[in-house]
Amino acid sequence: MKNIILSSLILLFTANTFVVAETLPKGIIRMDAREAPALVLSDMDGNPFDLSKLKGHWVFVHFWASWCAPCRKEMPTIQATLREYEDSDLKFAIVNTAESEDAVFSFLGSIASELVPLMDTDGLVTERWQPRGLPSTFFVDPEGKLRYQALGGRAWNKGVYKKFLDQFK
Amino acid sequence: MTISLFKKRYLHPTGSLIDIGSLVLLLIFLLSLPVAPLIAAENKKDVYEDEEIYLRFVYRSAEQVAAFYEGRGFPKAAIERAVQTCYVTVILKNKSDDLLWFELDNWLFHQKGKTIERYKQAYWNKQWDELKLKQSYRSTFGWTLFPDTRDARPGESVSGNITLPMQTQPFSLTLNFARGEDRKGKTKMVKLNNIYCKDAVQK
Numbered sequence: 001m002k003n004i005i006l007s008s009l010i011l012l013f014t015a016n017t018f019v020v021a022e023t024l025p026k027g028i029i030r031m032d033a034r035e036a037p038a039l040v041l042s043d044m045d046g047n048p049f050d051l052s053k054l055k056g057h058w059v060f061v062h063f064w065a066s067w068c069a070p071c072r073k074e075m076p077t078i079q080a081t082l083r084e085y086e087d088s089d090l091k092f093a094i095v096n097t098a099e100s101e102d103a104v105f106s107f108l109g110s111i112a113s114e115l116v117p118l119m120d121t122d123g124l125v126t127e128r129w130q131p132r133g134l135p136s137t138f139f140v141d142p143e144g145k146l147r148y149q150a151l152g153g154r155a156w157n158k159g160v161y162k163k164f165l166d167q168f169k
Numbered sequence: 170m171t172i173s174l175f176k177k178r179y180l181h182p183t184g185s186l187i188d189i190g191s192l193v194l195l196l197i198f199l200l201s202l203p204v205a206p207l208i209a210a211e212n213k214k215d216v217y218e219d220e221e222i223y224l225r226f227v228y229r230s231a232e233q234v235a236a237f238y239e240g241r242g243f244p245k246a247a248i249e250r251a252v253q254t255c256y257v258t259v260i261l262k263n264k265s266d267d268l269l270w271f272e273l274d275n276w277l278f279h280q281k282g283k284t285i286e287r288y289k290q291a292y293w294n295k296q297w298d299e300l301k302l303k304q305s306y307r308s309t310f311g312w313t314l315f316p317d318t319r320d321a322r323p324g325e326s327v328s329g330n331i332t333l334p335m336q337t338q339p340f341s342l343t344l345n346f347a348r349g350e351d352r353k354g355k356t357k358m359v360k361l362n363n364i365y366c367k368d369a370v371q372k
């Protein structure tokens with residue numbers, strides 16, 4: 001009996017950690033499961049955030065800037081996604097790259113006013129993460145390893161991308 | 170090796186009209202046209218495209234460059250330094266099913282047999298050091314540049330500015346790409362003419 005419970009627990013843990021589709025939606029690439037760089041920042045309201053405290057959850061780590069045209073298109077879909085997954089196991093870290101609070105506030109005010117991004121004011125955290133461009137999204141697994149990167153922007157709240165996110169709920 | 174010319178889009182003027190009926194028909198026709206192609210035609214973007222790659226070049230005026238960085242809060246001195254330069258925004262899309270690797274050091278800008286050295290990140294670091302520019306502005310500027318070296322995945326787009334010393338005459342560009350996971354596939358070469366610096370060029 002003990003063995004059955006133990007096996008079930010191992011299975012459950014493995015399933016929770018690595019539930020991912022074999023085929024990935026267009027624009028999402030598999031990464032080499034290296035350790036995610038540190039991500040310790042404060043959000044626009046001054047609340048501290050530390051990625052390492054989210055071990056045990058999948059984390060959607062997104063880098064953006066107001067001057068990037070695809071970011072403008074994608075940001076409302078991220079807001080909708082955040083709202084939908086608010087009480088789920090999938091956590092979010094939305095990081096603005098190297099902009100002032102004024103620039104971020106006026107940008108988000110017009111397109112995604114509910115978002116309270118993390119402020120990478122000098123851009124050095126973003127540089128450590130080495131995204132392939134802006135916008136860029138990483139998926140960090142429950143063990144803190146980089147599993148996927150989404151290239152460019154997309155509507156996260158629709159079709160195959162929503163299905164992809166549903167795996168991490 | 171692929172040698173190609175740009176495919177330029179021009180908006181052709183319509184001819185003169187004879188009667189009211191033709192005028193009405195023409196008006197209905199014009200109103201039914203989508204707006205986007207007209208805007209694209211006015212912008213006269215230079216495009217190169219083959220079965221593997223899409224490349225678009227957008228030439229930035231000093232005014233556009235200044236407005237962009239002013240909008241991001243850059244100090245006046247940094248903007249003054251930035252606008253001394255020729256900006257060519259490159260938008261690249263890998264249309265192939267293979268990895269395409271690019272290294273800007275293997276993209277050769279040349280004019281009448283003479284190489285034009287682009288301004289690299291080290292040049293900009295020196296400028297910003299002299300001005301003691303804040304890290305946030307350096308970071309933003311860096312993100313607006315075309316990456317120095319990278320792979321483009323199938324279907325992936327990469328874009329950014331390439332900066333060069335101002336040129337008063339159009340120049341040529343030879344782009345080299347390595348193919349495959351290990352970069353050992355056959356090299357792709359594209360040669361383009363008539364690249365230029367907006368405002369500075371004497372046509």
